[in-house]
Amino acid sequence: MWDIDHTLLRGGDVAARAWMAAFTEVTGLAWQATPAFAGRTDLDICAEVFAVHGVTGCTPERFFDRYVEQVHASRHLFAERGTLLPGVRAVLDALGTRDDVVQTLVTGNVPQVAAAKIAAFGLTGAFDAEVGGYGTDDSVRATLVRRCRERAEAKYGESFRPVVIGDTAHDVSAALANDALAVGVATGGTTMAELAHAGAHAVLADLSDVAATIDIITA
Ligand SMILES: [Mg+2]
Numbered sequence: 001m002w003d004i005d006h007t008l009l010r011g012g013d014v015a016a017r018a019w020m021a022a023f024t025e026v027t028g029l030a031w032q033a034t035p036a037f038a039g040r041t042d043l044d045i046c047a048e049v050f051a052v053h054g055v056t057g058c059t060p061e062r063f064f065d066r067y068v069e070q071v072h073a074s075r076h077l078f079a080e081r082g083t084l085l086p087g088v089r090a091v092l093d094a095l096g097t098r099d100d101v102v103q104t105l106v107t108g109n110v111p112q113v114a115a116a117k118i119a120a121f122g123l124t125g126a127f128d129a130e131v132g133g134y135g136t137d138d139s140v141r142a143t144l145v146r147r148c149r150e151r152a153e154a155k156y157g158e159s160f161r162p163v164v165i166g167d168t169a170h171d172v173s174a175a176l177a178n179d180a181l182a183v184g185v186a187t188g189g190t191t192m193a194e195l196a197h198a199g200a201h202a203v204l205a206d207l208s209d210v211a212a213t214i215d216i217i218t219a
Pocket of ligand 1: 003038167
């Protein structure tokens, strides 16, 4: 269960700009305050943004529709302004050769935006995105892990030992709430010490040591 932002890639400011533009289009209000996005679900962020700006006449669904349109209009900028993080492609490729591993996404992003980010870096084929957990499933990240596991077990007809890989304490706590293996990777704004303190079972500076990463994920 891979987190996307700051775990697999950095998308530049493309999604944040799309978010702000969509907000003003849908609500007619000027953007005032940018919340902390890291590790949170889009439903959670949306609720905060609406509250801070005093929005009452709009649903998250209507906002997300416009947000997705904005992201699609600027999706060519992800690869231009963003970057794939060290070791990611090699780790995904190595795990992709194993028939005892299903790789998917557990991300706070709405599904269409998750797909656009992954596609921008040529990673679409690495994941079974259909069984992923997304920021439209629930505002609480732990629920995304649960939904992902349920979707995977329903589709594949077997039980899985979930592994959550992410860059924030939110990823770690969501894993722990589901008895999943929590692997922290310090390529975002959270340090290795902070990820360990949050309870991660393993912490990596980044994914550049492919063999070590594979060993941890498949242990
Ligand atoms: Mg992240």
